[in-house]
Amino acid sequence: MEHNSALAPYAIDSKASRGRRVNESPPAWRNEFQRDRDRIIHSSAFRRLEYKTQVFVNHEGDMFRTRLTHSLEVAQIARTVARALRVNEDLTEAISLSHDLGHTPFGHAGQDALNACMQDYGGFEHNLQSLRVVDKLEQRYQAFDGLNLLFETREGILKHCDKSKARGLGEVGARFLEGQQASVEAQIANLADEIAYNHHDIDDGLRAGILLPELFNEHPGLKDSLEISEQRDGLDTKRQFDIAIREMLGTFVNDLIVTSAERLAGHCSGLADVRALGTPVVDFSSAVRAQHIQLKRLLHRELYSDARVKVFATAAGITVTELFEQFFHHPHLLPPDRQPHRSRDEVGHARTIADYIAGMTDRFAIAEHQRLTGSATWPEPITSNSTARYR
Numbered sequence: 001m002e003h004n005s006a007l008a009p010y011a012i013d014s015k016a017s018r019g020r021r022v023n024e025s026p027p028a029w030r031n032e033f034q035r036d037r038d039r040i041i042h043s044s045a046f047r048r049l050e051y052k053t054q055v056f057v058n059h060e061g062d063m064f065r066t067r068l069t070h071s072l073e074v075a076q077i078a079r080t081v082a083r084a085l086r087v088n089e090d091l092t093e094a095i096s097l098s099h100d101l102g103h104t105p106f107g108h109a110g111q112d113a114l115n116a117c118m119q120d121y122g123g124f125e126h127n128l129q130s131l132r133v134v135d136k137l138e139q140r141y142q143a144f145d146g147l148n149l150l151f152e153t154r155e156g157i158l159k160h161c162d163k164s165k166a167r168g169l170g171e172v173g174a175r176f177l178e179g180q181q182a183s184v185e186a187q188i189a190n191l192a193d194e195i196a197y198n199h200h201d202i203d204d205g206l207r208a209g210i211l212l213p214e215l216f217n218e219h220p221g222l223k224d225s226l227e228i229s230e231q232r233d234g235l236d237t238k239r240q241f242d243i244a245i246r247e248m249l250g251t252f253v254n255d256l257i258v259t260s261a262e263r264l265a266g267h268c269s270g271l272a273d274v275r276a277l278g279t280p281v282v283d284f285s286s287a288v289r290a291q292h293i294q295l296k297r298l299l300h301r302e303l304y305s306d307a308r309v310k311v312f313a314t315a316a317g318i319t320v321t322e323l324f325e326q327f328f329h330h331p332h333l334l335p336p337d338r339q340p341h342r343s344r345d346e347v348g349h350a351r352t353i354a355d356y357i358a359g360m361t362d363r364f365a366i367a368e369h370q371r372l373t374g375s376a377t378w379p380e381p382i383t384s385n386s387t388a389r390y391r
């Protein structure tokens with residue numbers, strides 16, 4: 001059970017939750033946020049994360065992160081920070097595990113293509129889609145659609161949202177209209193996400209042979225961490241880089257905990273203070289924040305924009321766009337239980353198709369695209385690159 005006595009005053013206590021949209025009797029052996037976490041793990045959208053791209057398309061190899069392992073790494077970092085700051089670890093875990101449930105196949109390339117297809121019908125945004133998955137699209141309970149999660153979990157999933165969309169979302173959209181910050185638990189999950197992908201993308205990029213070891217000289221955090229691991233005797237290159245990445249991740253997490261604890265102690269005696277601040281209270285020191293931003297820029301330049309990665313992004317865009325066009329104009333191609341309702345307008349029709357495509361795994365989307373168009377647009381996997389100097 002929850003250690004209520006140990007929770008900080010700005011933590012969210014499950015007993016003080018604003019509740020579920022449909023009332024349910026309390027669980028016997030778990031607190032309410034543990035129940036949310038368990039529902040997320042048992043959802044089909046969560047299982048499908050195993051076959052969805054993080055950076056490298058799922059069929060490229062078994063060594064790279066997928067959305068599932070990414071989500072587990074986010075949760076593990078976030079739980080450490082939550083426990084250290086004495087906020088609700090179960091809520092932090094539930095938000096972390098569900099934050100990417102709405103991701104399309106093929107990562108950001110898939111989302112961008114689906115958003116372009118949906119331009120005239122309200123657009124597509126993976127973060128909003130994550131909320132849609134837990135509120136509506138999972139259909140496995142008798143009394144409700146979705147997972148009927150607690151308000152605090154749902155609000156935490158919604159990281160960003162423009163005001164026009166927030167108006168249609170009811171109570172979870174309110175904080176965007178009122179200019180309020182998210183809970184400490186949601187802020188932790190958000191930064192744990194960024195820490196996780198920055199570090200695991202360096203690792204995967206090296207393994208793919210796209211990032212070169214020399215890159216470590218271009219970033220002060222990477223350089224310092226590598227120097228620490230190079231001082232140890234008898235390590236092969238791979239182990240040196242493994243240690244360096246872990247060293248830097250540890251530095252970032254430690255800095256986040258220490259800085260956030262100071263800021264919370266200085267500004268917040270309760271959750272109302274956290275929400276009213278002009279900026280998120282969970283943050284790095286200015287020196288580490290600068291390194292964090294520098295790391296993102298480096299990854300954009302050297303990994304996400306690399307021609308070999310872009311080839312896949314292009315194929316992903318074509319696949320999603322053509323799937324959308326096929327289903328939009330020939331809805332009978334959809335499975336019987338996913339047919340748009342006859343009485344629905346064009347916007348509803350488009351949304352049904354976007355929901356279906358967003359739920360696809362990489363390999364299912366590739367197979368469906370081939371079935372419907374007969375064309376195979378997929379290049380050779382990046383793992384065939386034998387020039388990698390690090391594995």
Ligand code: MG
Binds near residue numbers: 099100193
């Ligand atoms: Mg993420």
